[in-house]
Amino acid sequence: MAHDLFSNIMQKDAPTTSEWEAEAACRQIAALCPPLDAEHVPLSQALGRRLRETVRATEDLPPFDRSAMDGYAIRHNDPATRFTVVDRLRAGDWRPRPLQPGQAVAIATGAALPDTGLQVVPRELVREEGDTIELLERPRDDHIRHRGDDARAGDVLVPEGTLLQPGTLALLASLGHARPRVTRRPVVWHLVTGNELVPPEQSPGPGQIRDSNSLLVRTFLEARGIPPAQWRLPEDETAMRELLQPLGTGTVAVDLLLVSGGASVGPHDFTRRILEECGYEIVISRVRARPGRPLIVARRGSSLAFGLPGNPLAHFVCLHLYVNSALRAWDGAPHSTPAWFTGRLAHGLHTEPGRYPTFWPARWTFDAEGRAEVQPLRWQSSGDLTPLATANALLRLPARPAASAAGSPVSFLPLHLEP
Incomplete structure (x- = not known):
């Protein structure tokens, strides 16, 4: 059955000349981030x-011939069927000795062979009688891990x-x-701005909400082995300017600065202005995509700054597309920009006309035939966190009217290699 409950998301604003296509923005960001020092x-x-x-x-490797089985080492060309056990070797023992016809050495898996030209008879192919063994069967293999194998x-x-x-x-x-x-890991600072934000453990007052972006950014980075330094600031231009002053003077070296909120053009959105005061050059100020259209990307020498739109779903998309492109390029990954896969739509999907491509929270898995299947998740706006409970992919929808039936091919970015 077609789903039309997502139609309120597609936007109809006309793009401006300063807007970047999302894929072009990812490529530009990666180009600004040569691999960090080792x-x-x-x-x-x-x-x-x-x-x-x-x-x-x-x-x-291995550096010496060693037994691949628990058993008995005998000369490979020895025609005897009964042998006298003249030594017992465990892994770690080193007692070279020549073996005579009719002699055997009890040997454990991984133990060094005492001589060349041997084979190991597994324990289950012999009958043991004290220090004497009788071969029940001579194996075809020598059961030896030879030096240099x-x-x-x-x-x-x-x-x-x-x-x-x-x-x-x-x-x-x-x-x-x-x-x-x-x-080396990049040094990352993260600032969350907003008078409405309170810590997760605190009950919000009227007009307030709990801060989710701090945890979203921290866990995104820590999953990549990067522990960020974080601050929660009021919507105060002076407070941000004072905190970032060491970056402007060069007394503190930060590879990546993330600012949550203040990336738009409202009267209280001052991120761009303060970045420029700190010596950052604005490279990208908007992308032609939803959510996360008002994205600021700026550089100062070899460091990079992102002004992320405050809504958490926009955060989620921007982190996995744009910030991750920077992190992978800095790391020296062979492919730093997002790697899109083709899957099949799990159920029908209908979208209204819009001017911007949409990166849709989704869940991918394998169907009964082992093919990737993508389920679009319900969301109402870029402030809607509910689809992130199970999202493990972003579904890429083009900027045009679309009505896709179940089973239609779709492009998606898996956020986890396992569904």
């Missing part, structure tokens, strides 16, 4: 960091640009590469 960090702090060096094997000295194991995940870190640990060289 630093060496302990492995315990490297999760999710971008590697800025190539890691090679410093020795053959995994990699040879000098082989590239982790290429530069790799995002360090748990498995990557485990490999680096096994190599003794304890302080990888990675992209």
Whole structure:
């Protein structure tokens, strides 16, 4: 059944010459953010960091022949069926010795082989009688992990640009590469402005609302390993000017400044003016998209500032499209701008004519055939937080009348790789 309950969202304002298409804005933002400097960090702090060096094997892996099974090592060409056990080796033991015909060594998984030219007979293929074993069956495989099977000295194991995940870190640990060289994290300041805002734990008075943007921004950044410095300010131009004064004088180095609220052109919207006073050059002041049209992007040297529209759903969209493009470019990601996927519409969707593309909160999952299915979520305005309870994607709708039936192809940005 077609859904027409979203028609109040599409706007009909005429675009101005200063407006940027959303994708062009993302590309411009990424171009302003070359990769940040690199630093060496302990492995315990490297999760999710971008590697800025190539890691090679410093020795053959494994560095010695070792048993792949719990069993008994015997000479590969020994025709005997009964063997005398002359030693017992556990992982970590190192007792090289030549094996004579009719001799065997009990060996644990991972233990170093005592000699060359051996094979390991799994324990379940022998009958044990004290220090004597009898082969019930001779295996075809040698059940040995040979030196250099995994990699040879000098082989590239982790290429530069790799995002360090748990498995990557485990490999680096096994190599003794304890302080990888990675992209440093950006220094981020976040200011929330508004006389109407109170902390989440406080009951709002008449005309007040609880501040959700501080937590939205903090968790968005911390999910990327970036702990921001945050302030909640009244709607006071002097207070913001005093706080940002160290940025203007250069006494404090901040890579990214986020200002929530004050990005529009009303009498109390002073973000643009103060950024310019601090030496920032305005690059973008509007984008041709909803929500989040009055977006300010400014630069000062190598640092960047965003004036984000105060409504939380607009915040959500701007963070995942524009701010994330900056963060990924600074990190050195191979593709910093949003990567759009094609899915199928879960149910019918009808929108009214509008001049602006819309980034619609949505939920994606897999259907029974393993194809991406996208469900548009109901929302009333850019101040509506309710769809964010389950949103894990943004659905990209073009700036034209559209009535799409269930199953129609749609473009979406997954915010999580798993639905």
